[in-house]
Amino acid sequence: MQRDRRVHTGALRLRLLAGAAAVALISSGGAALAQEVPAEPASESAQVPGPDGLPPGGVYLDAETVTRDGDVVSASSTQDRVLARFRQTTLRAGQVTYDLANEVATADDRVEFKDADGNTVFASHLELQSDLRAGVAVDFATRFSNGASLMAATAVRRSENVNELNFALFSPCPICDEEGNPKEPSIAVQAEKVVQDHDLRAILYRNAVFRVGGVPVFYLPWFAHPDPSVERASGFLIPIPSYDEGRGISLELPYLVVVSASEDWLISPQINTDVAPFLNLQWRRRFSDGTIVLRGGYTYERNFGDFDPDGECDIDCDIQKNIRFGDATSRSYFLGYGRFDPEGPWRWGFTAERTSDKTLFDRYDIQDPYQDNGLYYGDQRRLISQIYAERQTERSYFSMAAFTLQSLRVKEFSTITPALNEFEADGDLPVVAPLIDARWEPDHPVFGGRLRLRGSAVALARDNYVGAPVLRSEILPPGPTDGLPGVDSRRVTGQLDWRRTMISAAGVRLEPFIDLRTDLYSIGDLPPGLGVEEDSVARGRATAGVDVSYPLIRRFGASDLILEPMAQLSYSTDSDLDPHVPNEDSEIIELDESSLFRVDRFPGYDLYEGGLRLTAGARATLRWDEGRQASLFVGRSLRANEEPAFRVPTPDDPAKLYDPTGLASETSDWVVQGTFSPSDHVRGWGHATVDSAGELRRAELAVDGRWGRRNLGTVSYILDRSNPQAGPNNRNYEFLQVSGQQFVYGNWGVAVTGIADLERDIITRSEIGLLFDDDCFRFELGWQRDNTSVRPSGPSEGPYVRLTLATFGSTGY
Structure with missing residues (x-):
């Protein structure tokens, strides 16, 4: 006997416990209609509610109208859709039926299904087993969290891990405009069949047609890419096309091999039309307390260059341009680093950077060869190989490192052809082993101020002789210097720095300071003619002074004007700049607002200032309209006596000296520095020394x-x-x-x-x-x-292509 019972109400809820086959219909007006069906007893643990508040096997329905015909329960809504919750999923539709005997749910009319992972599926018709292991959808569409969309005429859920779509379309692009109207996606892949395999974490296509702006541009009988939810997956990345007059047309085809969640390989061969292929490899591995990244590349080829730099060929241009010369040989590079930060105050790491050719990176367009990955950095066109360890606490710091450098800089450009450029020799650069830096502060004030103790030590060994500015003009040997050994040096430095901050009742900020420093040098392989091949130098400096500043602020309605005049008066014992001490770490100084008021304005230890000095400056800042502002700083330093030791020989005439520091005279260069952001759309920064x-x-x-x-x-x-x-x-x-x-x-x-x-x-x-x-x-x-004019092929020109695709990746633009 079949029974048909209907209850109409504005808010009718039906709770179905599929395991017990019990149905309770409760109306908001207090009327109730319930039917009890004998059920097998359930264990206490089986009735523990899940995250959605339902016990295992429970189904919750919210609908306007509910009917039951035997084992089939139907729910419908004409206004708001039916809401059903089961197994931590949510189903909305105009009409929902549930077969208690077969445990199959069917939904029609504006179907929206959201699984436990938050993925949402839309369809006009949906059939789904209660265990979610199988189902069928018509007019299927889903949208991923990253904005990608997947649509199909029909979709079949074969199992928990495999979805099959027929006559499907995938697009990583928006399919609706800002007003919600449909639009043609910029890029789409259309296929006869698409399989989404969660075990493979990939989407597989058969008979795939690639469309750009709706126009078909490419066809593949099969195609695959990672599921959009996958952060990393094995497969080809976006190819990198390029052009160079020496290599010809190049195409780099990177392929990523994911070994595990913490390890992968990147195999990226570069195919060239005019020279042999170049193979790039990268290995990355993440450990519990660190990371290692190793890169390398290899080819077997002759060198190539341009022997017609002015474009006016004396003979056949095809002969003079892009000539391959020298012997074919192995050419390679290696770039690697590791960083490890275990628990505790210690951490350590390394970098390893070398290349067989000075112009290898330029000729083969190696991407990002100059990176800052270690404790110390090489600069542009210099590679650094180092090992280091450091220890840091709230009150102390210690580091120890050793490194070597390889230079790829041009020392002298050839006037004939870039292929004959002369490069800086590696022997011109020192081997640094070791380099030690240490700082310590007590955890309590000393005489009301902050005390800091510093220590530094370094040993430098250089193969080749290098003159100015490493050596002072007084000891530069006359005549030829070929064959002279490089100067070696060792230094140990100890320093005490004390500073106290005081603010007067009127708002004047006073910071008295004391700085004590001593240096011990040992120098070897000094140039001949000095009467001494080795020397030891001990020197010290004591400095006392005070910083004074007086910030002033004036308000003009919603605007603020801040004036900060500042000054420093200091006295140091006379500097002992022994000419035998090479200048290894203070060749370059950049006077700016931050360095002008330092006790040690040189970045290193080899040069320092002495005597009486007065430094003064002022900063003005105007702020208005919620974040808009402009600031200007002007300052300079005065000294009691000149410091001629800061002057160095000019490169073209060693007899003539010039001051690269701006500090040698009694008056330093003016420092002018400013920032400005007059609107949310414009910002700028400027700095100058005059x-x-x-x-x-x-x-x-x-x-x-x-x-x-x-x-x-x-x-x-x-x-x-x-x-x-x-x-x-x-x-x-x-x-x-x-x-x-x-x-x-x-x-x-x-x-x-x-x-x-x-x-x-x-x-x-x-x-x-x-x-x-x-x-x-x-x-x-x-x-x-x-x-x-660095690369042997000299100036070059040609087309370029850069492409970045959502979901798929990019060419590295």
């Missing part, structure tokens, strides 16, 4: 601008005029760099980059390209020219 005659010695300026939603531009300028003597080896420079992007129509725009060497009046690097950028992918196609 000598007493008003001549600009050094300057840097950078301005960033943004207009519209995605248009942006950057202008930067850098100048160095510290050497007033002209000559071919003069190291002065002046560069202007401009970059930006402007969208012209919708997602289409242009991108430009340019670097101008104003000293030599040439454009060293330039790019201009067509740009497409939306929420799905970024694509650039353009033309670039490189006028630098």
Whole structure:
């Protein structure tokens, strides 16, 4: 006998316990209709509610109308959809039926199913077993948390881990505009069949057609990519195309091999049309307390270069350009680092960086070869191999390291061809072993102030002779220096630094300080003619002084003007700058707002200042309109006596000296520094040093601008005029760099980059390209020219392509 019972109410809830087959219908008006069916007893543990408040096997329904016909329970709603919850999942639909005997749920009309992991499925019709292991959906669509969408005419859930879709479309791009209206996705993959395999963590396609803007552009009989929820998975990454006049057309095909959650390999061969392939490899491994990353590359090929730098071929241009010369040999590089930070105050690490050729990175366009991964950094075009350990607590710091350097810098550019450039020899750079740095502070004030003890030690060994500025002009040997040994040095330094801060009732800030320092040097292999091959030097310095500042603020309605005049008066014992002590760590000094008031304005220990000094400056800051502000600092230093030891020989005429520090005279260079952000779309920074005659010695300026939603531009300028003597080896420079992007129509725009060497009046690097950028992918196609003269092939030009795809990855743009 079949029974048909209906109850209509504005809020009717039906709780079904499938295991007990008990149905309770409760109306909000207090009327109740319940049917009890004999059930097998359940254990106490089986009735413990889950995270959704339901016991195991429980089903919760919220609907306007519920009916039961035998073992089939139906629920429907004309306004809000039916809500069903079971097994930590949520089902919404206009109509839902549940077969108690077969434990099958069916949903129709605006179906929305959300699983326990938060993934949501939409369909017009859905059938699903109560154990969620199998099901069928019509007009299937799902959206992943990263914005990717997957749609199909039909979808079949074969098991917990395998979903099969027929006549499917996958897109990592938005399929609706900002108003919610449907739109054609920028990139989509259409396929006859798609299988989503959770065990493989991949999506597999059969007869895949790639569409761009709805237009089919590429076909593959099969295709696969990681599931969008996967952070890393084995497979091909986006290819990297490039062009170089020496290599020809190149295509790098990176393939990622995921060994485990903590280890992977990247195999990335570069295929070239004009030279042999180049194989790049990378291995990464994460440990419980650290990481190791090792990179390397290899090829077997001859060198190649350009013997027609001016573009005016004396003979057949094909012969003079891109000549492969020398013997074919193994050419390789290795770049690796490791960082380990176990529990406790100690940590350690290493870097290993070497290449067989000075121009290997340039010729094969190796990506990001110069990285800062260790305790000490090499600079641009210098590789560093080091091992280090450091210990840090709240009151102390200790580090010990040893490293060697490999230089890829051009020492002298060839006037004939870049293929004959002379590079800086590795023997010109020292081997540093060891380098020790230590600091300690007591945990309580000393005489009301902060006390800090410092210690430093270093040993340097150099194979080749290097003159100024490492050696002082007084000991430079006359005549040829070929074959002379490099100067070796060892130094131990101890330093005591005490400082106390006091603020008067009027708001004047006073900071008296005392600094005591002693250096011990041992120097070997000094140049001949000094009468001594080795020497030991002991020197010390005592400094006392006071910093004074008086911040003032004035309010103008919603604006603030802050004035901060500051001064430092200090006296040190006379500096003992023994000419036998090489200058290894103080060759370069950059006077700015932060360094101007330091006791030690040199970055290292080999040079230091003495005597009576007065440093004064002022900073003015104007703030208005919620974060908009501008600031300007101006300052300089005065000294009682000149310091001629800071002057060094000019590269082209050792008899002429110049001051690269700006501190040798009784008056230092003026320091001018400022920042400005007049709006949310513009910000900038500038710094300059000006000598007493008003001549600009050094300057840097950078301005960033943004207009519209995605248009942006950057202008930067850098100048160095510290050497007033002209000559071919003069190291002065002046560069202007401009970059930006402007969208012209919708997602289409242009991108430009340019670097101008104003000293030599040439454009060293330039790019201009067509740009497409939306929420799905970024694509650039353009033309670039490189006028630098480091690589043997010299200046080059050609097309470039850069592509970044959502979900799939990028070319490294």
